[in-house]
Every structure is written in C-alpha cells, then in structure tokens.
Amino acid sequence: MHADDDSETILVTDPARVTQVLGNLLSNAIKYTPRGGRIEVATEMLAPRDPDDGARLAVHVVDDGPGIPIDKREEIFGEFTRLETGDKPGAGLGLSIARRVARLLGGDVTVSGGHRGGTRFTLWLPLRSTA
16 A cells, blocks of 8 residues: 555455445435535545554545434444434335445444534445555
8 A cells, every 4th residue: 555566455346235335325315414415425545454454445425414323323223223313214224234235245334423513424345455
C-alpha cells in the first residue's frame, strides 16, 4: 500500500452481493432521510491493523436522518427488528441480510453515528495484495 512498491491492492468479491448490501444501505438512507436532507457515500482503504490482518475497503453510507440510539445499534441487525418508524415500510430483514452477506464475503456491516447527526453504516470488505 506504499506508492514506492510494486504491489497492488485489489478487491476480489462477488459484485452482485456487494450491490445487494449497498442497495439495502442506500435504500434505508433514502427512506429515513428527511426531505432536503443529505446522503453521502464515501470509500476508504485502510491498512492492516496488525500483521495477521489484511487491508480493508470501507464503503460508508452516511445520512442525516433521525439516527439510531447507541443501545439499539447491534439490535437493529436482528431478524424482524425495527425501531419506531412511524409509517416507514419494511419487515426488519434488510440489515440482518446485509450483515450476513457481508460476513460471507469476509467482511462486515457496522453502524455508528454520522458526523452531523444521523447514521453511518459501513460495509467492510477485505483487500488482497498482489505482492
């Protein structure tokens, strides 16, 4: 991951499954962001945390919707789990499926607060070095 070496870092994954996970995260961001709100998508390549880890690609989907209470952030990944959503449609399966698929790809889906309120979901995917 240094500019002066001859190695490249590549993502080897199932594009259809990545599309499925990102589609779910974007759909939720659109559903819960108020009219006139913002949704941001950003990518970030992270170096290994320790020698046994590999590099990772993070795809962040950030919205400025109502946010998710800290004590509910793991709970929302359970099947058929929904927070108070008023008139928002859904069965409470999307995030559970998204996390399961991400983990099958060797990654994960996590949630945190957005930098301006709202919510930040991150799809983590493993990267491989060609060195």
